[in-house]
Amino acid sequence: xxxxxxxxxxxxxxxxxxxxxxxxxxxxxxxxxxxxxxxxxxxxxxxxxxxxxxxxxxxxxxxxxxxxxxxxxxxxxxxxxxxxxxxxxxxxxxxxxxxxxxxxxxxxxxxxxxxxxxxxxxxxxxxxxxxxxxxxxxxxxxxxxxxxxxxxxxxxxxxxxxxxxxxxxxxxxxxxxxxxxxxxxxxxxxxxxxxxxxxxxxxxxxxxxxxxxxxxxxxxxxxxxxxxxxxxxxxxxxxxxxxxxxxxxxxxxxxxxxxxxxxxxxxxxxxxxxxxxxxxxxxxxxxxxxxxxxxxxxxxxxxxxxxxxxxxxxxxxxxxxxxxxxxxxxxxxxxxxxxxxxxxxxxxxxxxxxxxxxxxxxxxxxxxxxxxxxxxxxxxxxxxxxxxxxxxxxxxxxxxxxxxxxxxxxxxxxxxxxxxxxxxxxxxxxxxxxxxxxxxxxxxxxxxxxxxxxxx
Amino acid sequence: xxxxxxxxxxxxxxxxxxxxxxxxxxxxxxxxxxxxxxxxxxxxxxxxxxxxxxxxxxxxxxxxxxxxxxxxxxxxxxxxxxxxxxxxxxxxxxxxxxxxxxxxxxxxxxxxxxxxxxxxxxxxxxxxxxxxxxxxxxxxxxxxxxxxxxxxxxxxxxxxxxxxxxxxxxxxxxxxxxxxxxxxxxxxxxxxxxxxxxxxxxxxxxxxxxxxxxxxxxxxxxxxxxxxxxxxxxxxxxxxxxxxxxxxxxxxxxxxxxxxxxxxxxxxxxxxxxxxxxxxxxxxxxxxxxxxxxxxxxxxxxxxxxxxxxxxxxxxxxxxxxxxx
Numbered sequence: 001x002x003x004x005x006x007x008x009x010x011x012x013x014x015x016x017x018x019x020x021x022x023x024x025x026x027x028x029x030x031x032x033x034x035x036x037x038x039x040x041x042x043x044x045x046x047x048x049x050x051x052x053x054x055x056x057x058x059x060x061x062x063x064x065x066x067x068x069x070x071x072x073x074x075x076x077x078x079x080x081x082x083x084x085x086x087x088x089x090x091x092x093x094x095x096x097x098x099x100x101x102x103x104x105x106x107x108x109x110x111x112x113x114x115x116x117x118x119x120x121x122x123x124x125x126x127x128x129x130x131x132x133x134x135x136x137x138x139x140x141x142x143x144x145x146x147x148x149x150x151x152x153x154x155x156x157x158x159x160x161x162x163x164x165x166x167x168x169x170x171x172x173x174x175x176x177x178x179x180x181x182x183x184x185x186x187x188x189x190x191x192x193x194x195x196x197x198x199x200x201x202x203x204x205x206x207x208x209x210x211x212x213x214x215x216x217x218x219x220x221x222x223x224x225x226x227x228x229x230x231x232x233x234x235x236x237x238x239x240x241x242x243x244x245x246x247x248x249x250x251x252x253x254x255x256x257x258x259x260x261x262x263x264x265x266x267x268x269x270x271x272x273x274x275x276x277x278x279x280x281x282x283x284x285x286x287x288x289x290x291x292x293x294x295x296x297x298x299x300x301x302x303x304x305x306x307x308x309x310x311x312x313x314x315x316x317x318x319x320x321x322x323x324x325x326x327x328x329x330x331x332x333x334x335x336x337x338x339x340x341x342x343x344x345x346x347x348x349x350x351x352x353x354x355x356x357x358x359x360x361x362x363x364x365x366x367x368x369x370x371x372x373x374x375x376x377x378x379x380x381x382x383x384x385x386x387x388x389x390x391x392x393x394x395x396x397x398x399x400x401x402x403x404x405x406x407x408x409x410x411x412x413x414x415x416x417x418x419x420x421x422x423x424x425x426x427x428x429x430x431x432x433x434x435x436x437x438x439x440x441x442x443x444x445x446x447x448x449x450x451x452x453x454x455x456x
Numbered sequence: 457x458x459x460x461x462x463x464x465x466x467x468x469x470x471x472x473x474x475x476x477x478x479x480x481x482x483x484x485x486x487x488x489x490x491x492x493x494x495x496x497x498x499x500x501x502x503x504x505x506x507x508x509x510x511x512x513x514x515x516x517x518x519x520x521x522x523x524x525x526x527x528x529x530x531x532x533x534x535x536x537x538x539x540x541x542x543x544x545x546x547x548x549x550x551x552x553x554x555x556x557x558x559x560x561x562x563x564x565x566x567x568x569x570x571x572x573x574x575x576x577x578x579x580x581x582x583x584x585x586x587x588x589x590x591x592x593x594x595x596x597x598x599x600x601x602x603x604x605x606x607x608x609x610x611x612x613x614x615x616x617x618x619x620x621x622x623x624x625x626x627x628x629x630x631x632x633x634x635x636x637x638x639x640x641x642x643x644x645x646x647x648x649x650x651x652x653x654x655x656x657x658x659x660x661x662x663x664x665x666x667x668x669x670x671x672x673x674x675x676x677x678x679x680x681x682x683x684x685x686x687x688x689x690x691x692x693x694x695x696x697x698x699x700x701x702x703x704x705x706x707x708x709x710x711x712x713x714x715x716x717x718x719x720x721x722x723x724x725x726x727x728x729x730x731x732x733x734x735x736x737x738x739x740x741x742x743x744x745x746x747x748x749x750x751x752x753x754x755x756x757x758x759x760x761x762x763x764x765x766x767x768x769x770x771x772x773x774x775x776x777x778x779x780x781x
Contacts, residue, residue, distance in 0.1 A: 266470065266471070266474065267474075269471055270471050270474035270475055270478065270757075271478075272760070273471055273475060273756075273757040273760040273761055274475055274478070274479075274753055274756060274757055274760075275716075275719065275752070275753065275756035275757075275760075277722060277737075278737065278741075278749055278752055278753050278756065279753070281741045281749070282479075282482055282483070282741075282746070282749050282753070283482065285741065285744055285746075286482060286483075289491050289492070289494075290491075293491060293494065376612065380612075380614050380615070383614045383616055384614070384615065384616065384723065387616060387723070388722065388738060388741060388742075389741065389742055390741065403614070403616050403617075403620075407616070407620055410620060410623075410624045410628070411628060411635070415624070420617070420620065424613075424614075424617055427614060428612055428613060431611075431612040431613075431614075432608065432609055432612040435608045435611055435612050436608055439608065
């Protein structure tokens with residue numbers, strides 16, 4: 001085993017550490033604590049947050065990459081270890097080979113036979129045309145008609161295991177937090193469902209394809225799970241790249257005014273007047289030309305796809321800072337008129353100190369709201385960009401690529417609906433949770449809605 | 457007001473120059489014409505002669521900014537910057553990399569785009585405002601809370617699924633309208649119904665939620681409380697007090713989009729096979745035709761700036777207190 005650290009892996013782990021430190025620091029501020037308390041005092045907030053954390057957890061597991069050591073062929077006497085060209089992740093290990101069970105082509109969920117007929121030879125050597133049996137589905141069944149009973153029995157066993165694991169994980173939380181006033185029972189419910197679902201999925205995937213297989217015969221449920229990392233990383237990394245640009249320019253424009261303000265305003269008006277999708281498409285295409293012309297930079301295929309992915313995050317970040325910049329500029333303009341900033345000026349406090357001590361802490365809520373709001377928009381944008389052909393590299397699993405590959409298959413007879421459903425379900429749950437959570441965060445942190453609530 | 461508009465138009469010039477410089481940098485400096493030639497010709501046929509031939513054919517054989525060889529005015533005009541970027545200001549878009557005249561293409565394809573985008577836009581606004589007003593009427597009840605949840609759920613569905621689902625249900629299963637296509641005479645509406653319907657339904661979630669927030673912000677103002685105290689009915693409060701006063705924020709969000717309707721919708725047009733500007737852009741992106749992308753970027757920025765000016769003008773119409781100076 002040899003660990004592989006892709007650029008996007010390094011970035012996401014750095015981001016996680018930064019976020020934890022950031023919230024650890026914020027913890028000391030009583031006002032922030034009160035606002036977070038408000039977000040988590042609602043059951044909806046707890047549920048949405050648990051769902052988001054689950055997705056982030058899966059994404060992080062999927063970001064721990066390594067290359068498996070290959071067993072040396074027999075008779076070869078050497079100390080050198082050879083590594084697999086395929087990159088495996090911790091998630092793949094946990095899914096116990098779900099992604100390695102390929103079929104020939106399409107097969108519907110829980111099917112035992114393929115979706116398309118092929119030419120086969122029977123025992124007597126006669127050529128027939130029939131639906132071939134799947135390689136990895138129901139091979140343990142003596143009689144195909146036992147399938148329903150078998151699925152039921154396996155589900156029951158898996159659920160029992162799920163309950164057992166949940167008890168081990170949720171039990172300690174219950175012991176610690178049962179007297180807390182926050183609605184912890186909501187997150188325990190979600191945790192229970194998530195754990196049971198995953199144990200069921202992993203154990204039943206040994207014997208069936210829960211969501212069928214796609215054109216290339218890959219397991220759809222596995223692909224949908226792999227799409228989680230792409231979606232989560234794109235949503236966070238792009239915002240991470242956008243934030244420093246928007247905050248620096250916005251604060252500078254609002255604080256220094258004059259020609260700095262004119263320049264920043266000119267920059268963001270120019271940028272936002274260009275149709276966003278064209279700018280993104282053009283930049284991605286240009287980067288693609290660069291990758292194609294310099295193939296020597298990347299040692300394994302995964303690194304190439306990863307480079308394109310990071311470029312996409314970068315491009316999305318660089319082209320989307322204008323909205324946040326405008327908001328921060330306006331807020332900074334307002335704050336720098338206030339008495340305490342004027343007083344700081346009068347005392348001769350330096351610009352950097354005024355900005356870091358008085359301005360930045362007061363625009364944090366805008367940054368936070370934008371971060372959560374943009375996340376869901378970016379996850380949705382990924383699907384559209386992949387459809388246009390300027391999104392994620394096709395070799396890297398993503399929901400957009402799944403939709404793109406399956407969009408015309410609904411017109412078949414019978415329709416192939418499972419690939420689209422898989423992508424739809426996993427994407428919808430993430431975006432919905434993020435949207436609901438961002439609503440709550442905005443309600444708690446936006447002074448306008450906060451004042452309205454206190455009046456009511 | 458006229459002087460204001462003229463001032464705004466003049467202010468647009470530096471922005472357009474900025475757009476131009478940015479696209480120029482992207483297309484010619486970051487990515488040299490050689491790179492483009494290589495990727496357009498494909499790996500197999502790359503010889504120095506072929507690259508040179510491609511550059512001459514497409515007009516990329518000149519220097520970027522200054523041509524020392526050509527004397528006099530030619531030093532400025534015989535350059536890529538002048539020919540490919542500055543000529544856009546005269547609406548001279550030149551030829552696409554496959555040799556078609558871009559100006560003709562754009563003027564032909566504008567109308568199908570508009571035929572889809574305009575009804576979608578108008579009906580969309582009408583439906584969203586109606587739904588939002590209805591929800592605001594029930595503000596504070598369970599119905600309101602459920603409606604918001606439904607809006608957020610609708611928002612969380614990717615646009616692609618609305619299109620795919622719409623085509624599957626309405627066109628394939630119920631066979632009410634053709635799945636896709638466009639025919640410019642007679643029965644054109646048959647091809648327009650589904651794209652417009654999909655566009656409107658896909659917009660309800662975010663649209664109605666946004667209008668609801670706007671209306672609620674007005675509903676908390678003092679004048680509404682006064683009106684209620686005077687005994688005005690809820691319906692008249694909604695229509696004669698809240699709606700007119702919410703006009704300014706509505707116009708801010710809506711008018712800026714009007715000129716951009718000419719550009720059409722990338723996704724709708726490509727899924728429904730409508731020969732508009734949206735599918736034109738998509739084809740250009742897919743075939744890496746940078747000449748078209750450049751022209752469309754320029755047209756898009758002009759329309760956006762036009763939208764900003766129209767927004768300002770619409771304020772004077774919606775709110776008599778606003779004077780443009």
